[in-house]
Amino acid sequence: MANNYTKADKATMYFIGVTTGKSSIMKVFPEWAEYLGIDAEIKGFDFKPHDNPSSYMEAVKFIKDDPLSMGALVTTHKLDLLDACRSEFDGLGHYAKELHEISSISKRGKELWGHAKDPITVGLSFEAFIKDGYWKESGAEMLILGAGGSSLALMTYLIGRARDGRDLPSKIIINNRSSRRLDELHRHADKMIAEAGVTGMNLEFNLCPELEDNDSVVSGLKAGSLIVNATGLGKDGPGSPLTDNAVFPEKGLAWEFNYRGDLVFLDQAEAQKKSKKLTIEDGWIYFIHGWTRVIAEVFHRDIPTEGPVFDELCRIAARVGAPVKSAV
Ligand SMILES: NC(=O)c1ccc[n+]([C@@H]2O[C@H](COP(=O)([O-])OP(=O)(O)OC[C@H]3O[C@@H](n4cnc5c(N)ncnc54)[C@H](OP(=O)(O)O)[C@@H]3O)[C@@H](O)[C@H]2O)c1
Numbered sequence: 428m429a430n431n432y433t434k435a436d437k438a439t440m441y442f443i444g445v446t447t448g449k450s451s452i453m454k455v456f457p458e459w460a461e462y463l464g465i466d467a468e469i470k471g472f473d474f475k476p477h478d479n480p481s482s483y484m485e486a487v488k489f490i491k492d493d494p495l496s497m498g499a500l501v502t503t504h505k506l507d508l509l510d511a512c513r514s515e516f517d518g519l520g521h522y523a524k525e526l527h528e529i530s531s532i533s534k535r536g537k538e539l540w541g542h543a544k545d546p547i548t549v550g551l552s553f554e555a556f557i558k559d560g561y562w563k564e565s566g567a568e569m570l571i572l573g574a575g576g577s578s579l580a581l582m583t584y585l586i587g588r589a590r591d592g593r594d595l596p597s598k599i600i601i602n603n604r605s606s607r608r609l610d611e612l613h614r615h616a617d618k619m620i621a622e623a624g625v626t627g628m629n630l631e632f633n634l635c636p637e638l639e640d641n642d643s644v645v646s647g648l649k650a651g652s653l654i655v656n657a658t659g660l661g662k663d664g665p666g667s668p669l670t671d672n673a674v675f676p677e678k679g680l681a682w683e684f685n686y687r688g689d690l691v692f693l694d695q696a697e698a699q700k701k702s703k704k705l706t707i708e709d710g711w712i713y714f715i716h717g718w719t720r721v722i723a724e725v726f727h728r729d730i731p732t733e734g735p736v737f738d739e740l741c742r743i744a745a746r747v748g749a750p751v752k753s754a755v
Contacts, residue, residue, distance in 0.1 A: 430472045430473065430474075430485075430486065432485065432486070432489040434493050434495075435493055435495035435496050436495065437466065437467065437468060437495060438465075438466060438467035438468070438495050438497050438726075439467060439468050439469070439470055439495060439496050439497060440456070440467055440468075440469050440470075440497055440498055440499060440500070440722070440725050440726075441469070441470055441471070441472050441486075441490060441496065441498070441499035441500075441532075442469060442470070442471045442472070442499065442500055442502075443471075443472045443474065443486060443499050443500070443501045443502070443504060443508065443532075444471065444472075444473065444474075444501075444502045444503055444504075445473060445474065445475070445476060445502075445503050446473065447471025447472065447473055448471055448473075449687075450471075451686075451687070451714070451744070451748030451749070452469065452500075452714075452718055452748070453469065453471070454747045454748045455718075455743065455744045455747055455748035456468075456469040456718075456722075457469070458743045458744075458746075458747050459718075459719075459722070459740060459743060459744070462739065462740070462743055463722075463726075463728065463730065465722075465726050465728065467497065467726065472486050472499075474486075474503075474504055476503055476504070477507055478504065478507065480507075480510070480511035480512075481511075483504065483507060483508045483511040483512055484511055484512050484515070486499075487508070487511075487512040487515050487532070487539075488512075488515060490532060490539075491515055491534075491539045497533070497534060497725050497726065498531065498532045498533035498534060498721075498724070498725035499531075499532040499725075500530060500531060500532075500717070500718065500721040500722075500725075501529055501530050501531070501532065502530070505528035505529055505530050505543070505545075505576060506527060506528045506576070508529065509523065509527060509528055509529045509541060510527075515539055516529075516539050516540065516541045517535075517537075517538035517539050517540065518535070518538055518539075518540045518541075519540070519541050519542070520540070520541065520542035520543060522542065522543035522544075522545075522546050522547075522583065523541050523542055523543040525543075525583070525619075526543045526545075526546075526579060526580075526583065528543050528576065529541035529542060529543055530542070530543055530544045530545055530717070530721065531543075531544050531720070531721040531724045531725070532725075533721075533724045533725045533727075534725075540724075542721075542724060543580075544717065544720045544721055544724070545576070545577065545580035545717070546580045546581075546583040546584045546587070547584075547716075547720060548580075548713065548716040548717045548720050549577065549580045549581050549584055549713065550584035550587070550588075551716040551720075551732050552710075552712050552713040552716050553581070553584065555712050555716075555733075556680070556682060556708045556712070557653070557680065559593065559594065560594060561594070561651075562594040562595050562596050562597070563594040565650075565651040566597050566649065566651075567596060567597065567648075567649050567650065567651035567652040567653065567676075568596050568597055568598040568599070568600065568648050568649050568652040568653075569596035569598070569599050569600065569652060569653040569654075569655070570600045570601075570602065570644060570645065570648060570652065570653070570654045570655065571599070571600070571601045571602070571655045571657055572602050572641055572654065572655060572656050572657060572658050572668040572669075573602075573603060573655075573656070573657035573658035573659070573668070574601055574602075574603035574608040574609045574611070574612040574632075575608060575657065575658075575659070577657045577684055578601060578612060578655075578657045579612055579615060581655070581657065582599075582601075582612065582615070582616050582619075583619060585599060585628075586616065586619045586620055586623055586625060586628070587623075589620075589623070589625040589627075589628050590623040590624070590625050595628065596652070596653065597629060597649070598629040598630075598631060599628065599629065599630050599631070600630075600631045600632075600633065600644060601613075601630070601631070601632050601633070602633045602634075602635040602640070602641050602644055602668075603632075603633075603634065603635065604634075604635060604636050604658075604668075605634075605636070606634050609632055609633075609634055610632075612632070613630075613632045616630060638667075638668060638669060638670045639670060639672075641668050641669050641673070642669055642670055642672055642673040642674075645669060645673045645674065645675065645676070646673065646674045648676040648679070649676060650676050650677040650678050650679070651676065651677070651678045651679060651680070652676045652679050652680070653679070653680040653681075653682060654675065654676075654679065654680070654681050654682070654696075655682045655684065656668060656681075656682070656683045656684060656685075656692040657684050659684075659685070660691070660692070661683065661685060661688045661689055661690040661691050661692055661693070662685040662687060662688030662689075662690070663688075665689070665691075666691050667691035667692040667694075667695055668692065669692060669695055671695060671698075673695065674699075674703075675696060675699045675703045675705055676703070677703055677704065678703070678704045678705070678706075679703060679705050679706075680705070680706045680707075680708070681693070681696035681705055681706070681707045681708070682707075682708045682709075683696075683707075683708070683709045683710060684710045684713060685709065685710045686709045686710040686711040686713075686714055690709065693707065693709060711744075711745075711749070712741075714744075715740065715741055715744055716732065719732070719737075719740060720732075
């Protein structure tokens with residue numbers, strides 16, 4: 428994919444992804460920038476998944492050397508980009524070192540910095556959806572479908588919660604369709620738990636090659652349990668990690684990480700919403716936290732994560748950028 432590395436003539440933030448032009452951020456960013464008083468524009472750089480290291484290097488060097496190129500948000504290429512360009516960074520945040528990935532590129536004077544914001548933004552989204560004390564009161568469990576990057580971020584957040592003595596699901600179950608990333612996540616979680624000195628986290632890792640395997644874990648969950656679709660199915664690939672026969676738990680919570688696509692998992696939850704008294708959340712708030720944390724880093728601005736300014740940012744995003752459901 429040919430990206431246009433022309434010197435910026437005004438402050439510019441980049442979105443490094445795969446199909447960046449389709450994202451709501453292209454409409455939302457200019458409105459947010461105006462509201463926040465940031466005189467800047469956004470441009471997309473598209474790469475193939477697992478693109479050549481030299482392609483990532485070209486983009487990172489361009490941003491580093493161009494004075495008005497302020498930074499970038501990175502999706503999909505978070506691991507590959509850092510792998511290819513580590514030598515260009517003068518500093519990395521704590522989670523970037525821990526997870527070996529970056530979702531934020533920013534500048535501090537002449538220094539180029541990389542941060543992994545996902546454990547923070549997934550945590551903010553989790554807390555917007557589920558209030559403190561819920562797990563202690565309900566004794567409910569949590570099932571994460573998928574063991575990719577966002578599940579690792581969620582696990583990192585949950586281990587931080589345990590370290591801080593906050594309430595947790597009585598059991599955290601992770602299902603993945605193949606073993607490589609499931610085993611990686613398992614190893615990583617054990618390492619982080621040991622380093623944090625956390626005890627008593629009840630984790631279960633299941634290899635679930637068939638959708639029916641996920642269904643049977645869902646049907647065994649306690650009342651009030653949370654099911655997270657972190658597989659990307661519905662956006663990155665067709666369908667859902669569940670069949671239509673999956674039975675959600677009574678008063679359960681269903682969280683789809685995406686907000687755009689043909690989100691079959693959400694349809695499946697909606698079909699049982701009334702009978703099972705489900706609470707359903709999509710990835711829209713996650714999208715807003717994801718972007719606002721990186722914009723705050725890139726433009727050195729204190730953007731709140733709740734309260735009137737955050738609420739206005741949500742209203743602006745909903746007005747200009749909220750996707751029509753089922754529009755991929
Ligand atoms: N709203 C937001 O702002 C936001 C933020 C972050 C992420 N997301 C979305 O969340 C999704 C997940 O992101 P990611 O980075 O974690 O993706 P990822 O790294 O591709 O991981 C997806 C994982 O799901 C597994 N999987 C696929 N089908 C499955 C099935 N039927 N049963 C069990 N596991 C299955 C995959 O297994 P294999 O290991 O076999 O491939 C893979 O490990 C993406 O679509 C992303 O766009 C949204």
